[in-house]
Amino acid sequence: MNNDSKIFRSIVKGVGASLPKKIVTNKDLTMTVDTSEEWIEERTGIKERRIASEGETTSSLGAEAAQKAINNSGLENSDIDLIILATSTPDNTFPASATAIQSSLGIRKGYAYDMQAVCSGFVFAIEAADNAIKVGNAKNALVIGSETFSRIIDWDDRGTCVLFGDGAGAIVLSASDDASNRGVLSNHLHSDGRYGDLLYVDGGPSTSSQVGFLRMDGKGVFKHAVHNLSSAIIEAIEYNNLNINDIDWFVPHQANKRILEAVSKKVGLSKDKVIITVDKHANTSAASIPLAINDAVEEGKIKPGDLVLLEAMGGGFSWGSTLIRW
Ligand code: UT7
Numbered sequence: 001m002n003n004d005s006k007i008f009r010s011i012v013k014g015v016g017a018s019l020p021k022k023i024v025t026n027k028d029l030t031m032t033v034d035t036s037e038e039w040i041e042e043r044t045g046i047k048e049r050r051i052a053s054e055g056e057t058t059s060s061l062g063a064e065a066a067q068k069a070i071n072n073s074g075l076e077n078s079d080i081d082l083i084i085l086a087t088s089t090p091d092n093t094f095p096a097s098a099t100a101i102q103s104s105l106g107i108r109k110g111y112a113y114d115m116q117a118v119c120s121g122f123v124f125a126i127e128a129a130d131n132a133i134k135v136g137n138a139k140n141a142l143v144i145g146s147e148t149f150s151r152i153i154d155w156d157d158r159g160t161c162v163l164f165g166d167g168a169g170a171i172v173l174s175a176s177d178d179a180s181n182r183g184v185l186s187n188h189l190h191s192d193g194r195y196g197d198l199l200y201v202d203g204g205p206s207t208s209s210q211v212g213f214l215r216m217d218g219k220g221v222f223k224h225a226v227h228n229l230s231s232a233i234i235e236a237i238e239y240n241n242l243n244i245n246d247i248d249w250f251v252p253h254q255a256n257k258r259i260l261e262a263v264s265k266k267v268g269l270s271k272d273k274v275i276i277t278v279d280k281h282a283n284t285s286a287a288s289i290p291l292a293i294n295d296a297v298e299e300g301k302i303k304p305g306d307l308v309l310l311e312a313m314g315g316g317f318s319w320g321s322t323l324i325r326w
Contacts, residue, residue, distance in 0.1 A: 002003030007207075008054060008134055008136065008175035008177055009133075009134075009175075009176050009177070009182070009184065010129065010130045010133040010134070010141070010173040010174065010175065010176070010183050010184045011174055011176045011183040011184075012171055012172070012173060012183070012324060012326060013072075013073035013074065013075065013140070013171075013172040013173070013174045014068075014069045014070060014071070014072035014073025014074070014171065014172040015069055015072060015169070015171050015172075015290070015293055015294045015297050016064075016065045016066065016067065016068025016069030016071070016072055016074070016169070016170045016171075016294060017065050017068065017167070017168065017169040017170070017290065017291050017294035017295075018061045018062075018064035018065040018068070018146075018168045018169075019050045019058075019061075019166075019167045019168075019281070019291075020050040020051055020052040020053060020056045020061065020165065020166050020167065021050075021053065022050060022051050022052075022053050022064075023048050023049075023050060023051075024048060024049055024050070024165075025037075025047065025048045026040045026041060026046065026047060026048065026162070029161070029162055031164070033155070033156070033158045034102055034158055035158045035160060035162055036266070037214065039194075040162045041282050043254065043258065044162070044163060044256045044258070044278065044282075045255075045257025045258065045259060045260075045276070045278050046162065046163065046257075046278055046279060046282045046283075047210055047279045047280060048264055048279075048280055048282075049164065049165025049166075049280075049281060049282035049284075050165050050166055050167055050281065051150045051165065051166055051204075052099050052148045052150055052151070052166040056148070056166070057091050057097075057148060058085075058087050058089050058090055058091055058097050058146045058147060058168075059085075059090075059091050059097040059100035059101050059104070059146070061146050061148070061166070061167060061168035061169045061287075062085055062087070062097065062098075062101050062144045062170070063100075063101045063104045063105060064099055064168065065144060065146065065168040065169050065170040065290070065294075066083070066105060066142050066144050066170040068170070068171050069142065069170040069171055070105075070142070070172060070281070072172075073140075073172040073174070074114040074174060075107060075140055075174070077105050077106055077107055078104070078106075078107065078108075078109070079139070079140045080107050080110060080127060080140050080141070080142050080172075081110030081111075081138045081139055081140060081141070082110050082132055082133075082137070082138035082140070082141040082142070083098045083101060083102050083107070083108055083110070083111075083112035083113075083114065083141070083142045083144065084098065084112075084113060084114075084115050084125040084128055084129050084141065084142070084143050084144070085097055085098035085101060085112070085113075085114050085125070085144045085145075085146060086114075086115045086116075086117065086121030086122045086124065086125040086143070086144065086145045086146075086286035086287075087114055087115075087116070087121065087145070087146050087147055087150075087285075087286055088116055088118050088121065088147065088149075088281065088285060088286065088315075089147050089148045089151060089152060089285075090114055093205045096112060096113050096114040097114055097146075098112035098113050098114050098144070099112045099113075101142075110138065115286075116320075117137055117191075117286070117314070117316065117318045118199070118285060118286070118315035118316060118317070118318060119253050119255065119283070119285045119286060119288070119312055119313065119314025119315065119316035119318075120189075120253065120286075120312040120313060120316070120318040120319055121145060121285070121286030121312075121314075122143070122145040122169075122253075122286045122287070122288075122289045122290055122310070122312065123187070123189065123289065123310055123311070123312045123320045123321065123322050124189055124218045124318065124320065125143045125144075125145070125173075126143050126173070126184065126187065126310070126322045127187035127322065128187055128318070129141035129143045129173050130173065130184045130187060132321075133173060133174075133175045138175070138177075139174065139175045140172060140173075140174045141172070141173045141174075141175055142170055142171075142172055142176070143170065143171050143172075143290075144168065144169070144170040144290070145168065145169050145284075145285075145286035145287040145289060145290045145291075146164045146168035146169075146170075146286070146287055147166060147167065147168070147171070147284050147285045147286055147287045148163040148212065149165070149166060149198045149283070149284065150164065150165070150166050151211075152201055152211060152212065152213055152214050152223075153213065153214055154213040154214070154215075156218045157213070158202075159216070159218060160193075160214055160215070160216050160218075162167055162282075163255075163256075163282060163283050164214070164282055164283045164284070164285070165281050165282035165283065165284050165314040166284060166287075167281055167284045167287045167288075167291050168290075168291070169287050169290025169291040169293060169294050170290055171288070171293065175246050177268065179195045179260035180302075181325050182325045182326070183265055183324065183325060184322060184323070184324050185240055185323045185325055186239050186321075186322070186323045187320065187321070187322050188232060188235050188236055188239065188320050188321050189318070189319075189320035190228070190232070190318065190319050190320055191317065191318040191319075192316070192317050193316060193317075194316070195220075195224065195316070195317045196316065196317075197217075198216065198217045198220040198221050198224070198317075199215070199216045199217070199221050199258075199271055199314065199315040199316075199317075200214075200215055200216075200315060201213065201214050201215070202215050203230075204323050212270065222256070222258075222259060224313070224317060225255065225256075225259050225313045226228060226259055226262045226263055226266065227311050227316060228313045229252065229259070229263045229311050229312075229319065230263050230266045230267050230318065232311050232313070232319055232320055233250070233263070233267050233269070233294045233309065233311055233321065234267060235321065235322040236309055236311075236322075236323050240323055242282065242307075244267060244268055244269050245270075245308050247269070247273065247308075247309050247323075248271055248273065248302075248306035248307050248308065249273055249274075249275060249296060249301060249302050249306055249307075249308045249309070250264075250269060250274045250308075250309050250311065251275045251289055251292050251293055251296065251302075251308060251309070251311075252274065252275075252289075252292075252310075252311050252312065253288050253289055253294045253311065253312035253313060253314065254276070254278035254281060254282075254283060254284070254288040254289075254291075254292060255278070255283045255313075255314075255326075256278065256283075256286075257276060257278055257279070260274055260276060260278075275292045275293075275295070275301065276292075277291060277295050277304075285314065288312075288326060289310050289312060293308075293310075298326060302326055303326065304326055305325065305326060306325075306326045307323065307324075307325055308323070308324045308325075308326050309321060309322075309323050309324075310322040310323075310324070
Protein backbone atom coordinates (compact mmCIF):
# COMPACT_ATOMS: atom_id res chain seq x y z
CA MET A 1 0.00 0.00 0.00
CA ASN A 2 1.28 3.43 -0.93
CA ASN A 3 0.20 6.19 1.42
CA ASP A 4 1.16 8.95 -0.98
CA SER A 5 -2.02 11.01 -1.26
CA LYS A 6 -1.42 11.98 -4.91
CA ILE A 7 -4.32 10.95 -7.14
CA PHE A 8 -3.19 9.34 -10.37
CA ARG A 9 -5.20 8.93 -13.51
CA SER A 10 -5.05 5.62 -15.41
CA ILE A 11 -4.15 6.12 -19.04
CA VAL A 12 -4.26 3.51 -21.80
CA LYS A 13 -0.70 2.77 -22.93
CA GLY A 14 -1.22 -0.26 -25.20
CA VAL A 15 -3.70 -2.77 -26.60
CA GLY A 16 -3.40 -6.33 -27.90
CA ALA A 17 -5.51 -9.31 -28.94
CA SER A 18 -5.27 -13.02 -29.62
CA LEU A 19 -7.67 -15.33 -31.44
CA PRO A 20 -7.68 -19.12 -31.81
CA LYS A 21 -6.62 -20.24 -35.28
CA LYS A 22 -9.75 -22.23 -36.08
CA ILE A 23 -12.58 -20.32 -37.80
CA VAL A 24 -16.06 -21.84 -37.61
CA THR A 25 -18.57 -20.29 -40.03
CA ASN A 26 -22.36 -20.35 -39.78
CA LYS A 27 -22.32 -22.80 -42.67
CA ASP A 28 -20.04 -25.11 -40.67
CA LEU A 29 -22.60 -25.11 -37.84
CA THR A 30 -25.42 -26.15 -40.17
CA MET A 31 -23.57 -29.49 -40.56
CA THR A 32 -23.84 -30.29 -36.85
CA VAL A 33 -27.00 -28.57 -35.53
CA ASP A 34 -30.50 -27.79 -36.82
CA THR A 35 -29.94 -24.16 -37.87
CA SER A 36 -29.39 -22.05 -40.99
CA GLU A 37 -26.86 -19.43 -42.07
CA GLU A 38 -29.72 -16.95 -42.54
CA TRP A 39 -31.21 -17.50 -39.05
CA ILE A 40 -27.90 -16.89 -37.31
CA GLU A 41 -26.94 -13.83 -39.33
CA GLU A 42 -30.39 -12.21 -39.32
CA ARG A 43 -31.05 -12.76 -35.60
CA THR A 44 -27.54 -11.97 -34.31
CA GLY A 45 -25.30 -10.39 -36.97
CA ILE A 46 -22.80 -13.24 -36.46
CA LYS A 47 -21.07 -14.66 -39.56
CA GLU A 48 -18.24 -16.63 -37.99
CA ARG A 49 -16.41 -17.22 -34.72
CA ARG A 50 -13.05 -18.58 -33.54
CA ILE A 51 -13.00 -21.82 -31.56
CA ALA A 52 -10.06 -22.87 -29.37
CA SER A 53 -8.34 -26.11 -30.30
CA GLU A 54 -6.72 -28.42 -27.79
CA GLY A 55 -3.82 -26.57 -26.21
CA GLU A 56 -5.36 -23.14 -26.76
CA THR A 57 -6.57 -22.10 -23.32
CA THR A 58 -7.90 -19.03 -21.57
CA SER A 59 -4.44 -18.39 -20.11
CA SER A 60 -2.51 -19.04 -23.35
CA LEU A 61 -4.77 -16.73 -25.37
CA GLY A 62 -4.74 -14.19 -22.55
CA ALA A 63 -0.95 -14.28 -22.30
CA GLU A 64 -0.54 -13.71 -26.05
CA ALA A 65 -2.94 -10.75 -26.02
CA ALA A 66 -1.20 -9.36 -22.93
CA GLN A 67 2.27 -9.66 -24.46
CA LYS A 68 1.10 -7.77 -27.54
CA ALA A 69 -0.42 -5.05 -25.34
CA ILE A 70 2.83 -4.68 -23.38
CA ASN A 71 4.90 -4.54 -26.59
CA ASN A 72 2.50 -1.95 -27.93
CA SER A 73 2.78 0.15 -24.75
CA GLY A 74 6.55 0.60 -24.90
CA LEU A 75 6.89 -0.92 -21.41
CA GLU A 76 8.79 -4.04 -20.36
CA ASN A 77 7.10 -7.09 -18.85
CA SER A 78 8.96 -6.31 -15.62
CA ASP A 79 7.14 -2.96 -15.37
CA ILE A 80 3.77 -4.72 -14.84
CA ASP A 81 2.72 -4.84 -11.17
CA LEU A 82 -0.95 -5.80 -11.47
CA ILE A 83 -2.76 -8.31 -13.69
CA ILE A 84 -6.53 -8.61 -13.66
CA LEU A 85 -7.97 -11.28 -15.90
CA ALA A 86 -11.70 -11.00 -16.60
CA THR A 87 -12.96 -14.49 -17.34
CA SER A 88 -15.74 -16.96 -16.58
CA THR A 89 -13.81 -19.80 -18.20
CA PRO A 90 -10.58 -20.10 -16.19
CA ASP A 91 -8.15 -22.90 -17.03
CA ASN A 92 -8.98 -24.56 -13.70
CA THR A 93 -11.15 -23.79 -10.68
CA PHE A 94 -7.99 -22.46 -9.06
CA PRO A 95 -5.36 -21.01 -8.99
CA ALA A 96 -6.42 -17.88 -10.81
CA SER A 97 -5.55 -18.08 -14.50
CA ALA A 98 -4.16 -14.56 -14.08
CA THR A 99 -1.27 -16.10 -12.14
CA ALA A 100 -0.61 -18.54 -15.02
CA ILE A 101 -0.43 -15.52 -17.34
CA GLN A 102 1.86 -13.73 -14.88
CA SER A 103 4.17 -16.75 -14.85
CA SER A 104 4.22 -17.22 -18.62
CA LEU A 105 5.08 -13.54 -19.10
CA GLY A 106 7.98 -13.92 -16.64
CA ILE A 107 6.52 -11.32 -14.29
CA ARG A 108 7.70 -11.84 -10.71
CA LYS A 109 6.32 -8.83 -8.85
CA GLY A 110 2.97 -7.29 -8.03
CA TYR A 111 -0.27 -9.26 -7.85
CA ALA A 112 -2.63 -11.08 -10.21
CA TYR A 113 -6.18 -12.31 -9.88
CA ASP A 114 -9.28 -13.30 -11.87
CA MET A 115 -12.40 -11.16 -12.06
CA GLN A 116 -15.68 -12.97 -12.68
CA ALA A 117 -18.51 -10.74 -13.90
CA VAL A 118 -19.28 -12.74 -17.05
CA CYS A 119 -19.80 -10.52 -20.12
CA SER A 120 -19.30 -7.35 -18.03
CA GLY A 121 -16.00 -8.67 -16.66
CA PHE A 122 -13.74 -6.39 -18.68
CA VAL A 123 -15.49 -3.23 -17.48
CA PHE A 124 -15.42 -4.53 -13.88
CA ALA A 125 -11.69 -5.30 -14.28
CA ILE A 126 -10.92 -1.81 -15.59
CA GLU A 127 -12.71 -0.31 -12.60
CA ALA A 128 -10.62 -2.44 -10.20
CA ALA A 129 -7.35 -1.64 -11.99
CA ASP A 130 -8.20 2.06 -12.18
CA ASN A 131 -8.90 2.14 -8.43
CA ALA A 132 -5.64 0.28 -7.66
CA ILE A 133 -3.73 2.83 -9.74
CA LYS A 134 -5.52 5.80 -8.17
CA VAL A 135 -4.66 4.74 -4.61
CA GLY A 136 -1.06 4.00 -5.59
CA ASN A 137 -1.19 0.19 -5.27
CA ALA A 138 -0.16 -0.32 -8.90
CA LYS A 139 1.63 1.69 -11.57
CA ASN A 140 1.23 -0.45 -14.68
CA ALA A 141 -1.76 -2.77 -14.83
CA LEU A 142 -2.58 -5.40 -17.42
CA VAL A 143 -6.33 -5.69 -17.85
CA ILE A 144 -7.19 -8.80 -19.84
CA GLY A 145 -10.44 -10.35 -21.05
CA SER A 146 -9.96 -13.96 -22.15
CA GLU A 147 -12.54 -16.68 -22.67
CA THR A 148 -12.98 -20.18 -24.02
CA PHE A 149 -16.78 -20.34 -23.90
CA SER A 150 -16.68 -23.18 -26.46
CA ARG A 151 -15.77 -25.42 -23.51
CA ILE A 152 -18.98 -24.62 -21.57
CA ILE A 153 -21.32 -24.69 -24.57
CA ASP A 154 -23.86 -27.46 -25.04
CA TRP A 155 -23.14 -28.11 -28.73
CA ASP A 156 -26.57 -29.79 -29.08
CA ASP A 157 -28.44 -26.64 -27.96
CA ARG A 158 -28.99 -24.58 -31.12
CA GLY A 159 -30.38 -21.72 -29.01
CA THR A 160 -26.92 -21.03 -27.56
CA CYS A 161 -24.19 -22.90 -29.47
CA VAL A 162 -24.35 -20.58 -32.49
CA LEU A 163 -23.85 -17.45 -30.38
CA PHE A 164 -20.45 -17.75 -28.75
CA GLY A 165 -16.76 -17.71 -29.70
CA ASP A 166 -13.32 -17.78 -28.05
CA GLY A 167 -10.61 -15.14 -27.87
CA ALA A 168 -8.70 -12.63 -25.77
CA GLY A 169 -7.90 -8.95 -25.65
CA ALA A 170 -5.83 -6.82 -23.29
CA ILE A 171 -4.93 -3.26 -22.44
CA VAL A 172 -2.16 -1.75 -20.35
CA LEU A 173 -3.32 0.96 -17.96
CA SER A 174 -0.58 3.13 -16.46
CA ALA A 175 -0.52 5.73 -13.70
CA SER A 176 -0.14 9.25 -14.96
CA ASP A 177 -0.06 12.45 -12.97
CA ASP A 178 0.15 14.69 -16.00
CA ALA A 179 -2.35 17.49 -16.16
CA SER A 180 -3.95 16.37 -19.43
CA ASN A 181 -7.48 15.10 -19.46
CA ARG A 182 -6.49 11.65 -20.79
CA GLY A 183 -7.34 8.37 -19.10
CA VAL A 184 -10.24 6.67 -17.34
CA LEU A 185 -12.78 9.38 -16.53
CA SER A 186 -15.53 7.32 -14.91
CA ASN A 187 -16.66 3.80 -14.04
CA HIS A 188 -20.23 2.85 -13.19
CA LEU A 189 -20.99 -0.76 -12.21
CA HIS A 190 -24.25 -2.52 -11.33
CA SER A 191 -25.49 -6.00 -10.45
CA ASP A 192 -28.92 -7.44 -9.77
CA GLY A 193 -28.83 -11.08 -8.69
CA ARG A 194 -32.57 -11.60 -9.07
CA TYR A 195 -31.99 -12.49 -12.71
CA GLY A 196 -29.34 -15.17 -12.21
CA ASP A 197 -31.53 -17.88 -13.68
CA LEU A 198 -31.89 -16.15 -17.07
CA LEU A 199 -28.22 -16.77 -17.94
CA TYR A 200 -26.09 -19.24 -15.98
CA VAL A 201 -23.94 -22.36 -16.13
CA ASP A 202 -25.58 -25.49 -14.68
CA GLY A 203 -22.51 -26.78 -12.84
CA GLY A 204 -19.53 -25.73 -10.79
CA PRO A 205 -17.33 -26.82 -7.88
CA SER A 206 -19.78 -26.18 -5.04
CA THR A 207 -22.93 -27.62 -6.61
CA SER A 208 -21.82 -30.37 -8.93
CA SER A 209 -18.88 -32.50 -9.94
CA GLN A 210 -19.22 -31.16 -13.50
CA VAL A 211 -18.15 -27.83 -14.95
CA GLY A 212 -21.61 -27.54 -16.53
CA PHE A 213 -23.06 -25.91 -19.63
CA LEU A 214 -24.29 -22.41 -20.40
CA ARG A 215 -28.10 -22.01 -20.22
CA MET A 216 -29.89 -18.89 -21.39
CA ASP A 217 -33.38 -17.47 -21.77
CA GLY A 218 -32.36 -15.44 -24.83
CA LYS A 219 -35.50 -13.31 -25.08
CA GLY A 220 -35.41 -12.43 -21.37
CA VAL A 221 -31.75 -11.44 -21.53
CA PHE A 222 -32.31 -9.43 -24.72
CA LYS A 223 -34.99 -7.26 -23.10
CA HIS A 224 -32.88 -6.50 -20.02
CA ALA A 225 -29.75 -5.94 -22.13
CA VAL A 226 -31.38 -3.16 -24.16
CA HIS A 227 -32.71 -1.48 -21.03
CA ASN A 228 -29.57 -1.83 -18.91
CA LEU A 229 -27.11 -0.84 -21.65
CA SER A 230 -29.17 2.23 -22.52
CA SER A 231 -29.37 3.32 -18.88
CA ALA A 232 -25.62 2.70 -18.44
CA ILE A 233 -24.86 5.00 -21.39
CA ILE A 234 -27.12 7.74 -20.09
CA GLU A 235 -25.66 7.42 -16.58
CA ALA A 236 -22.09 7.90 -17.89
CA ILE A 237 -23.06 10.82 -20.14
CA GLU A 238 -24.90 12.64 -17.34
CA TYR A 239 -22.18 11.98 -14.73
CA ASN A 240 -19.56 13.51 -17.03
CA ASN A 241 -21.80 16.43 -18.04
CA LEU A 242 -21.61 15.40 -21.68
CA ASN A 243 -23.97 15.22 -24.60
CA ILE A 244 -24.32 11.88 -26.40
CA ASN A 245 -22.78 13.51 -29.50
CA ASP A 246 -19.58 14.31 -27.53
CA ILE A 247 -18.65 10.59 -27.48
CA ASP A 248 -16.37 9.64 -30.38
CA TRP A 249 -16.67 5.85 -30.09
CA PHE A 250 -18.99 3.42 -28.34
CA VAL A 251 -17.43 0.01 -27.68
CA PRO A 252 -20.22 -2.24 -26.44
CA HIS A 253 -20.05 -5.86 -25.35
CA GLN A 254 -20.66 -7.80 -28.56
CA ALA A 255 -23.59 -10.16 -27.96
CA ASN A 256 -26.04 -9.42 -30.73
CA LYS A 257 -26.10 -6.76 -33.47
CA ARG A 258 -29.84 -6.30 -32.89
CA ILE A 259 -29.21 -5.37 -29.24
CA LEU A 260 -26.66 -2.76 -30.34
CA GLU A 261 -29.08 -1.33 -32.92
CA ALA A 262 -31.92 -1.17 -30.39
CA VAL A 263 -29.68 0.59 -27.83
CA SER A 264 -28.45 3.07 -30.46
CA LYS A 265 -32.03 3.90 -31.39
CA LYS A 266 -33.13 4.24 -27.77
CA VAL A 267 -30.38 6.67 -26.70
CA GLY A 268 -30.09 8.44 -30.06
CA LEU A 269 -26.52 7.64 -30.99
CA SER A 270 -25.09 7.48 -34.46
CA LYS A 271 -24.53 3.91 -35.72
CA ASP A 272 -21.27 5.07 -37.35
CA LYS A 273 -19.79 5.57 -33.89
CA VAL A 274 -20.51 2.03 -32.65
CA ILE A 275 -17.65 -0.46 -32.99
CA ILE A 276 -19.09 -3.79 -34.15
CA THR A 277 -17.08 -7.01 -34.28
CA VAL A 278 -19.81 -9.52 -33.40
CA ASP A 279 -19.90 -10.53 -37.09
CA LYS A 280 -16.44 -12.11 -36.94
CA HIS A 281 -15.93 -12.91 -33.23
CA ALA A 282 -19.50 -13.76 -32.08
CA ASN A 283 -20.04 -13.32 -28.32
CA THR A 284 -16.69 -13.78 -26.57
CA SER A 285 -18.05 -12.64 -23.18
CA ALA A 286 -15.36 -10.71 -21.22
CA ALA A 287 -13.04 -10.73 -24.24
CA SER A 288 -15.43 -8.99 -26.61
CA ILE A 289 -14.73 -5.39 -25.58
CA PRO A 290 -10.90 -5.59 -25.66
CA LEU A 291 -11.07 -7.51 -28.96
CA ALA A 292 -13.26 -4.74 -30.39
CA ILE A 293 -10.95 -2.05 -28.97
CA ASN A 294 -7.95 -3.73 -30.58
CA ASP A 295 -9.68 -3.83 -33.96
CA ALA A 296 -10.77 -0.19 -33.71
CA VAL A 297 -7.26 0.97 -32.77
CA GLU A 298 -5.63 -1.10 -35.53
CA GLU A 299 -8.10 0.25 -38.08
CA GLY A 300 -7.22 3.81 -37.02
CA LYS A 301 -10.70 4.53 -35.69
CA ILE A 302 -9.89 5.12 -32.01
CA LYS A 303 -7.14 7.75 -31.78
CA PRO A 304 -5.41 9.61 -28.92
CA GLY A 305 -7.72 12.24 -27.49
CA ASP A 306 -10.95 10.46 -28.50
CA LEU A 307 -13.71 9.98 -25.94
CA VAL A 308 -14.47 6.25 -25.84
CA LEU A 309 -17.39 4.75 -23.91
CA LEU A 310 -17.24 1.04 -23.05
CA GLU A 311 -20.50 -0.62 -21.99
CA ALA A 312 -21.40 -4.19 -21.12
CA MET A 313 -24.18 -6.32 -19.72
CA GLY A 314 -24.22 -10.02 -18.92
CA GLY A 315 -24.99 -12.85 -16.53
CA GLY A 316 -25.83 -11.97 -12.94
CA PHE A 317 -27.14 -9.66 -14.20
CA SER A 318 -24.12 -7.39 -14.09
CA TRP A 319 -23.67 -4.31 -16.25
CA GLY A 320 -21.83 -1.01 -16.42
CA SER A 321 -19.73 1.50 -18.30
CA THR A 322 -16.27 3.02 -18.44
CA LEU A 323 -15.51 6.34 -20.09
CA ILE A 324 -11.95 6.84 -21.32
CA ARG A 325 -10.24 9.82 -22.91
CA TRP A 326 -7.86 7.82 -25.15
O1 UT7 B 1 -23.64 -11.92 -23.56
C1 UT7 B 1 -24.59 -12.01 -22.56
C2 UT7 B 1 -25.84 -11.48 -22.98
N1 UT7 B 1 -26.50 -12.34 -23.95
C3 UT7 B 1 -27.29 -11.78 -24.82
O2 UT7 B 1 -27.35 -10.57 -24.82
C4 UT7 B 1 -28.16 -12.63 -25.71
C5 UT7 B 1 -29.50 -12.00 -25.79
N2 UT7 B 1 -30.48 -12.71 -26.61
C6 UT7 B 1 -30.35 -12.80 -27.95
O3 UT7 B 1 -29.40 -12.35 -28.53
C7 UT7 B 1 -31.51 -13.42 -28.72
O4 UT7 B 1 -32.61 -13.60 -27.87
C8 UT7 B 1 -31.15 -14.78 -29.39
C9 UT7 B 1 -30.22 -14.54 -30.55
C10 UT7 B 1 -30.52 -15.69 -28.36
C11 UT7 B 1 -32.42 -15.45 -29.94
O5 UT7 B 1 -33.10 -14.59 -30.82
P1 UT7 B 1 -34.68 -14.40 -30.70
O6 UT7 B 1 -35.09 -13.52 -31.78
O7 UT7 B 1 -34.97 -13.95 -29.28
O8 UT7 B 1 -35.22 -15.86 -30.98
P2 UT7 B 1 -36.04 -16.86 -30.03
O9 UT7 B 1 -35.18 -17.37 -28.93
O10 UT7 B 1 -37.33 -16.25 -29.65
O11 UT7 B 1 -36.33 -18.03 -31.03
C12 UT7 B 1 -37.14 -17.83 -32.18
C13 UT7 B 1 -37.25 -19.13 -32.93
C14 UT7 B 1 -37.68 -20.31 -32.07
O12 UT7 B 1 -38.51 -21.14 -32.83
P3 UT7 B 1 -40.11 -21.07 -32.65
O13 UT7 B 1 -40.36 -21.42 -31.21
O14 UT7 B 1 -40.49 -19.67 -32.99
O15 UT7 B 1 -40.59 -22.09 -33.63
C15 UT7 B 1 -36.39 -21.03 -31.78
O16 UT7 B 1 -36.58 -22.39 -31.52
O17 UT7 B 1 -35.97 -19.49 -33.47
C16 UT7 B 1 -35.64 -20.82 -33.07
N3 UT7 B 1 -34.21 -20.93 -32.93
C17 UT7 B 1 -33.41 -21.23 -33.98
N4 UT7 B 1 -33.66 -21.50 -35.26
C18 UT7 B 1 -32.61 -21.76 -36.05
C19 UT7 B 1 -33.45 -20.74 -31.84
N5 UT7 B 1 -32.15 -20.91 -32.14
C20 UT7 B 1 -32.10 -21.22 -33.45
C21 UT7 B 1 -31.06 -21.51 -34.34
N6 UT7 B 1 -31.35 -21.76 -35.62
N7 UT7 B 1 -29.75 -21.51 -33.94
